Amino acid sequence: MLLINCPYCGERPELEFVHGGQAHIARPGDPAECSDQQWAEYLYRRDNIKGLHGERWRHTHGCGRFFNALRDTTSDVFLATYKVGEQPPTQAQLKGVKA
Amino acid sequence: MSQGLRTVSGGRINRARPVRFTFDGRELSGLEGDTLASALLANGVHLVGRSFKYHRPRGVLTAGPEEPNALVAIRRDAARVTPNLRATEVELYEGLEAHSQNRWPSLGFDTGAINNLLAPFIPAGFYYKTFMWPRRAWQWLYEPRIRAATGLGLAPEHPDPDSYSNRFAHCDVLVVGAGPAGLAAAQSAAARGARVILCDEQPELGGSLLGEADPGASLGENGRDWLADTIRGLLANPRVTVLTRTTAFGYFPHNLIGLEQRLSDHLAQPDCRQPRERQWQVRARQVVLATGAIERPLVFPGNDRPGVMLAGAVRTYLNRYGVLAGRRAVLITTHDEAYRSALDLKRAGATVTIVDARNGASGELAETARREGLAVHTATTVIGTRGRLRVRSIRIQRLDAHGQARGATERIDCDLVLMSGGYTPSVHLFSQSRGKLAWSEGLHAFLPAESPEKVRCAGACRGVFSAAAARGDGESAGARAARDAGLTVDIVIGEPQPAQSSGTAAAGDLPQPGGAPPAKAFVDWQNDVTSRDLLLAAREGFRSIEHVKRYTTTGMATDQGKTSNLNALAIVARQLGKSIPEVGLTTFRMPYTPVTFGSFAGYTRGELFDPIRTTPIHDWAARQGAVFEDVGLWKRARYFPRNGESMHAAVARECQAVRSGCGLFDASTLGKIEVVGKDAVTFMNRLYVNGWTNLAVGRCRYGILLRDDGFIYDDGVVARIAEDRFHVTTTTGGAARVLAMMEDYLQTEWTDLSVWLTSTSEQWSVIALQGPRARQVLEALVQEVDLSAAALPHMGAATGRICGIPMRLFRVSFTGELGFEINVPADHGLAVWEAIHAAGEPHGITPYGTETMHVLRAEKGFVIVGQDTDGTVTPDDAGLTWAIGKQKPDFVGKRALERPAMHSPERKQLVGLLTAQPHVVLEEGAQIVLDARTTPPTRPIGHVTSSYYSATLGRSIALALVRAGRSRMGQTLYVPMPGEDLAVQVTSPVFYDPKGSRLNA
């Protein structure tokens, strides 16, 4: 069971959270402008990364907020968690965090 | 029977406290402090089990959790039978009842041993090769026979009457293992202020030291004082939790460790109020693994006879339990350290011959052995053993200068064989932490390297074998762990100790004459895998150790190959001409030793298995004799039988009552979400398919929610309570996921909207009053609301009072009749229900359940999301296109609905079905085909989603999803059932009152 650092509440066990899939996939502003192909990509295509992965979590049994996280899928180490609307930390900011 | 093999003094048993026990019904006696294994050995009992596949006689091999052979069932009563316990870990108590396993009719005479004679015909992969054809015979012939002939203990026949507990804990430093390294690490971390949990699987602290005649003496400077002070200090320190009889069985991500604490298995009469076990989930800032090492057996022919044991185990039985496992012993070894066992045995009065496969043995221990008069045969191998139920002799052969078995042979009579091929560090938990292992050629072992977790190893589990060095290593590890846990450390931290070779020779099998692979030279005792099986697998082309493992089953038994993995690897590597690290190691998985299901279940059994949700009206329904059904976690009244009615009769009566008079239904389980804010209408427009802008305050609308892939996700009536306030209802099962979906869009996509969402499912009791007389019943009770059809038409909403209680009243109908849904605060739900029921009695009011609700709505063709839809149904498929707001530029799911596949004429569409035989009720889920009596395979063109007997119509009705269904009106299709193909006619899904005149009344 992972230990997840909610940006609003702090470290809590994974069973308080729900995973929300890949992060930073915005719903197209005008879906009517999308081709079928583009819409299918938005709906169904996701990365399957071995390594650093941006993902969404929701602190369902806590504050109820969605937030984003950078997790190494090989080690399960979280390099960062950050609020919706914020940019993921840069490589420089991540330096020194053990993956 | 006397314990004739007990030494006169020494050990950690209490000689003044005899303990009686039985083994296979035979009455025996041991001492307080014994394990079952040590007590059996004290009674001269070596034969304790039969092997898994060949039913070969087997004895105690080890003195610890790695034991592969001595698996027993411990029985307290018919419900309390625990199979597959290791006798080496079972603590003796007065009256203990132990049974051997996998033998019939008795341990000494086992008919299954015929498998042993057939052994040449049961090689690796035998099952795969032999039982391939006919395939169907697996089910009725091969598998039951194989399962009967092989296998381990039996499960108890009754439910487990014991209780189990769970606990969460946090600490700065968790130390696993209380041997010299673990004790030192715990002491060292605690001295620096850390909150420490120290756990060990044994009943006493000390680990490997417990097997020493003088435990403190091996610890170096002031060892005896240090040991006593350390244990006393840890037990007295309030910041240290010491858990004995506690196995760290699993290492989970982010330093979560599972501990299994055995609380009562060692007691003669456990207090029934006490849990039997407690499972801990410990979240540790830092972990120190001090898990020790496991001695490796040697592989030679007949190495599995009772009386053949690991050298260190024999020494433990002697020093810790005062048991001489035999009087005429032979030690077979490939390293110096094992000589200690020979020396201790000799000093206790046994004769010992040493057979050393190495060319020479010149270490200090070897010289001591020679000086004390022990015969030492170097450059010698073992080529066989004899003795049916206990080893009687071994045959040895001299090795030539090339290490070939070509010299003279000799027989040595004996009653005990000790063997030792060195030590394998216990890296199980480290490996479970996803730690990488590095091969050490010098130690001939895999040692812990890097791990993503906050973990370090100390002592023998990282190759620091001697007790004194392990103590130093533990002290260093404990201090570093405290520092890394964030404690201020102002004491000088010692360096980790270097790993040491124990003089170990290569793992694997001993040389045999002619270089031939030996017969019955066992590698994996528990799964009966020999070196020959491994060589066969390599010859047959298996290259990966993971494949060899699965083909031969080596390392796959309940002991997970604790004694066998490295030997198997060495044998396969040599055959493949590769190095051991090139062949690689199989994955270590939790649990380290088997864990009971009870401890995982913990408190979550019986009534606590799942929460139960009931409505405020639940008890009233129960008193009326309602039969309930589970809907998610909810208990819902399914029907209200009167005077022993069948469900069929009750439902028919309830339906009739609603259609002709009035019925009362508890709809409180409906999900409810209050959507509030200045952008509430925009939010609803973006989310639901419907148009909401023109919905007036005081009106309701049937809302449909799609996912962005265009498929129906949920539905429900939505009322506009104010300009900026919607009362949204969801399906009973969908409430939580709909709210989660709303939150998702609101928090992450539409952060521009000012909207608040509140779950109100539990705040409102919902009472559905349905039927032509509903208005008359309600009129007497309601204040501030005009119930007339003109003032409150179908889909009207009003706020007011009922019986003086504030109410939201919706004129809605899921039955097709004139109907109202009365929402009142949950605390008043029962009172209002009872008032309506009383007021309705002159009108024949009838409470009805979910079954009647289902029939009534099916008669009207109303879908239930999740029953008539399955996540691949669009609004058009379900005939609900009318609900979609045509003017809206976008809503969730709109774009997906425009993809060509979504309006293919071949899509499955909702239709009604009428059976040719009116009283035949179709099975829900049944497939639908075009033609009768075609030979399979036939392509189904749809399936039945809802099917009932309609008392109102006097016949059965069904809803179905059928390919191009709306173009098939009037067509005859078939539902193939065993025995006959049922003819059905495709109709509209609305069977009753298609014009809707009743519900607009």
Ligand SMILES: [Zn+2]
């Ligand atoms: Zn939170």
